[in-house]
Amino acid sequence: MNMSYSVIARKWRPATFDEVIGQEAVIQTLKNSIAEGRIHHSLIFSGLRGTGKTSTARIYAKALNCKNGPTVEPCLECDACKEIAEGRDIDVMEIDAASNKGVDDIRNLKEIVQYPPIRDRYRVFIIDEVHMLSTHAFNALLKTIEEPPSYVVFILATTEPHKIPATIRSRCQIFEFKKIPPVQIIRHLKDICDKEGIDIEESALKLIVDASEGSMRDAQSLLDQIVSFSGGKITEEDVSIVLGVPDSTVFFKIFKAIVNDDRKSIVDILDKLEERNTDFVKFVLRLGEFFNNLLHAIVNNDKDFFPEELKEKKFSVEDVIRYLNVILQNERFVRESFNPRIAVELLLFKMVFASKVMPISELISKKKLINKTTTKTESEKLQNLNLDENQLKENHSDKGDDILNFVRKSFEDFEEIAPILRKAKLDLEGDIITVNLHPLPNSVKELIENKVFKSIEGNAHIKFQKRIKLNLEISGGNNNPVSESEKIANHPLVKKILEEFEGRIERIIK
Ligand SMILES: [Zn+2]
Structure with a gap:
């Protein structure tokens, strides 16, 4: 990319100390x-x-x-x-x-x-x-x-x-x-566009700023190039063509293809991107950003994020977290691969498979459906089976139980992340409840701590007339495989499942 000549950069060069940005x-x-x-x-x-x-x-x-x-x-x-x-x-x-x-x-x-x-x-x-x-x-x-x-x-x-x-x-x-913070570059470019009479989409601005990596001059040069390419009205698509990075519509297409197990579409989309000389290493970074934003949009019920045809659809937070994990685990392979395009294809296929992993709760409810005609005692047995694994383990005084039950019930108010919270192990000590969960993406952790916990703490204060504090604790990753396997085999829920389905443990996948 030739950054040597830029009309905009020259014209908008800061002239006073106060005009220097960032x-x-x-x-x-x-x-x-x-x-x-x-x-x-x-x-x-x-x-x-x-x-x-x-x-x-x-x-x-x-x-x-x-x-x-x-x-x-x-x-x-x-x-x-x-x-x-x-x-x-x-x-x-x-x-x-x-x-x-x-x-x-x-x-x-x-x-x-x-x-x-x-x-x-x-x-x-x-x-x-x-x-x-x-x-x-x-x-x-x-x-x-x-x-x-x-x-x-x-x-x-x-x-x-x-x-x-x-x-x-x-x-x-x-x-x-310092690197100039993206918000400041966006604000400045917006200001320039306003004054120059350039009509530019917000998402297009964001794409430019992402590509300029904290350099105001690069951002201005890119804006220059794009203006000479598309004139006074700039869309996200214009920017994506000039920069060789996909726009958000491409990511929604990929998302739909993954959800629908449509592997042919995935290959078609990648073919098109390759024709456009897409940088697949950057592509994966943006893919990760997209799924992170998607997660936020689902959790916050932000309909504006979605294109028209997906606005009314429901998506599973657990699936999106699984997709994000696949991206995080494979991003390095794409970067180091001699053929990033193939590595990306593999990554997207892994995401397709990731959505096929069925949560245990779903498996059990399927079994429930099959056994609709079971006798009363057997349906009672299933009732027990549905008991949450952690509730089996908790053992507390009555008063403490009230509070813990209240917290558990409150989890259900957060519909989108309730499936994650349901798996929490709760521990009450004094006025502090430790909520123990398996490793989570940072964005989810923040959400739980800043939104869910704050809200529950407030409600508990009103209900019990005392201040309780919720603490998130993340655990997982035991380096002693033997005892870990034993622990899993002896887990009450696992035992019940084995009994119920007449199965045995073949191997344990972490
Ligand atoms: Zn002077």
Whole structure:
């Protein structure tokens, strides 16, 4: 992708400290030093490409050299301000350390710094990609940085600060430019689109920002490319074509194919993506995001997430969690595979199979259906069988039982995740109830702790006139297979199932 030329990036380059986005700490420190008259003479700006290093360097140069300066608010109108913004101020020199000319400039540095600035207050050297300098050039630079004349300021910009010799680093004030948070890039791009009269879908913006990985310049360049591709109205599909990443409709198609065990559709979709030169490694990352968002949408009953034809359908949270697990477990294989396309196909097929695993509760209710005509005693037996496994194990005082039963009942209010919560082992000690569950995706954990627990704690307070606290505990993964197998074989529920279905344990799959 060619990032060298971007109309939007150039036009919307920040001109003042306050316009720099996502670098609050750096900007505040620079402003303070100017306001207090402590001018740094050697600065390192380190950070990812497109995070505002060179723009900030120019703003710093303007702040020092503005006719009203040094000031934290350069006027932007005097000759110095204008010429620095355009990169043609005679006293502010921008050197590209990666170019031949740059190397020559560094060689002549010692001589140049001897002369005071011609018009401005300070002679500023902005050295871009400074880590590209040779040892020889670094030595030349070191000599000038060691004893700089009072009118000289060096700003060394780099994406790889560790490649700058320690002798130079120790003489510089170091400023770290952070990856710009996605929300801030989205907000800024939206602002640009509004002002430029570009009509862009929110999902299209998100796709651009995902691809730009915290670099404002990349995000702006992508926006530029897409504008020249599709004009003033930009859809998610436009962006997906330009970037070679699938849009959300593709993920919904894949989701439907998995649910319907439609393996032919999966292959067809992948063929199309391959024709479009899709990057399958990125594809898997977005697939994971999609299923994570899907999980949130189901749990929060967010109908807006779904396309029209799926809005009224019910989906199983347990299935989606299983899909997510398959993605998490196989994502690395796709990344390392010599043929990511095949690895993705395999992953999607595994997801199809994952949805065929039948939960025990379902198995039992099927059995119940088959045995509809059973005698009374036998149906009673089944009644017992349906007793939750954990209720068999819990043994508490009456009062405690009331509270625990209340908590269990409350789980059912959260329809979508009740199947998970039902499996919890509860333990009451004092006013604290430990809810023990098997490993869960983080998003589900957060949901349980922030939504479910808070709500139950509130209701319990009203009902029992006392404060109880719910604590989530995750367990699982025993490294002693023998005792684990025994434990499983001796589990009351397992025993009952074996008895009921006249089965035996073949092997235990974790
Ligand atoms: Zn000015």
